[in-house]
Amino acid sequence: MRRKSGFSFGLFYFLVVAFILFLPILLLVVFSFNDSTKLVFPLKGFTTQHYADLVGNREMVEAVRTSVLLGLGSSFLATALGTMGAIALSRFKFPGKGFFTAVSALPLVIPYVILGVSLLIMFNQVGIKLSAWTAGLAHVVISIPYALLIISSRLAGFPDNLEEAAMDLGATYWGALLRVTIPISFPALVAAFLICFTISFDEFAISSFLVGTQPTLPVYLYSQLRFPTRLPLVVSLSSILMVATMIIMLLAEWLRRLGDTTR
Amino acid sequence: MTELTVELRNVSKIYPARRSSGKDVVAVREVSLDIPSGEFFTLLGPSGCGKTTTLRLIAGFEQPTSGEVYLQGKAVSKIPTYKRPVNTVFQNYALFPHMTVAKNVGFGLTVKRVPKAERERRVMEALELVQLPDLANRKPSQLSGGQQQRVALARALVNRPTVLLLDEPLGALDLKLRKAMQLELKQLQERLGITFVYVTHDQEEALTMSDRIAVMNYGEALQVGDPMTLYEKPANSFVADFIGESNFVRGTVKQVDDDEAQIAIGRKVIAVRLEEERPSPNQNVLLTIRPEKLWLSEPDEQADGLPGVVEEVVYIGTSTRYIVALEAGDEIVVRLQNRPGTKMAGLGRGAPVKVSWRFEDARIIEADGRGEELVIG
């Protein structure tokens, strides 16, 4: 009886997700190989021309470069800071800990548009020129909560007296972190890095305010939507983005689970 | 005079209240211990009495709120954990999951930059000591509980510590393995001559293994002594009850002579030998007598012994337990060996009996000054 209703809940969930997520993605991919500049059925014929056009587009290649560098840099910083925060939260007691936790989760609930606008105002006030750097800083801020959550759950998953055991055997506190805590959390660190990367790589709202004259890929993509003839380019680019993101996410999830089974 | 390896002087550890409304937790209260070199010393007490906290103070994971810990005569409050000549076997073993058994055991030597050749030799020695040389390349998750326990032991011993701290190391093992490991640990300790500070809440384990035991309750070390002293001469009712089984009988002092006192228990007056405790007339006292030191006989008004009625008879193989409700009010447990000749045939529930003991087997363990009721237990 309960098994059955569980099954129908699952089926319902799956159908909804499939309909509003997978179906449009599938359409996008299908159209990206369609030999036409219009996104309508019936399909005309198979072509890889749109993808070939992408590679020849210098602006686009530049945008990819910006996005990748910005993603790598911001996720590296976010992972490092998230690790420190996670260690502080899971291994130490200190006054204001609850407040600290709440503050570090704040970027999860503040609308990105508002964050973007407020950072824009701040950078202008302080007189910092907008560039990929300013966008990158914002990406660090929005990715940290994810890094913090992923790493914290890993740290909570093994007893904190492993660090004590290391110190008992002669390691200093830093030695214990480097030889025990970090290696055990390593899969989670990589998972956090990958997740932060996809967040930065796919982020549009904040970047659109802060990149200045160095568009990231999503910002570039949006700017191209104004030109109907570029539609196939947008579609094929989106397909690539989507597939890349999915692969990274799957990899991250696989790593996260790998970490959990290494008890 | 032997050298002391571990000394605690009036050590207290107070954990501050979590919330402002809560109470501070006194985990360890004014504990003083002297542990000579090479001793198997046990901290025994119920859950939450402060055993682990005491070990953590010795290891340096916690700092005493007041008092001082000395290792080999040196005050160590300023010495961090990693510099103390102490190693710990943790209750949950705390093996490093990402390292092989050999790497785990060699961890302390790696950290201290012991050359590879020597390190490998000492790791193998340590693994042989705990009889696990074949498992060097396994990961801890591929070991049984007993094997993990041995690895944890090897990982600590390989550093040749002056003091080994063991926090309920056998707690997670089944009874049979536990008994075997008790013996093995004890032999190992005697062979290596390392001072062991061992934590357990199992009094039988403590009695079997230890040279001396500190019985703890509510953060206090109530009595420190060798197993025989603790069993034969418990300092108070808690120790008497915690170590083995004890009967407690309330009485009132009638008369005090040189080495004995006359104690009124119900309508009877019984002579009890006096030791350190010297009660004064009209004081209420608590007598303690071990169940195996008692015997039962036909009720008989003239002679010594306390009249009562058998309430329950429990046959437990080698002996039989009789629970007797004394006429004076308290309940008393009598354990009789099941040997030919001592069988109390027909002593069923409801039978009137007399409970007696030898003069020297009852002890006064608590006397209160104000003539109030003493609470048993």
Ligand SMILES: Nc1ncnc2c1ncn2[C@@H]1O[C@H](COP(=O)(O)OP(=O)(O)OP(=O)(O)O)[C@@H](O)[C@H]1O
């Ligand atoms: N870090 C801490 N913060 C606050 N209170 C603590 C802390 N550690 C221990 N306590 C308290 O101190 C008391 C003694 O704890 P301890 O762990 O030493 O007991 P124990 O004798 O080892 O018990 P067990 O047999 O259950 O392991 C307990 O009341 C416990 O709740």
Ligand SMILES: [Mg+2]
């Ligand atoms: Mg404990």
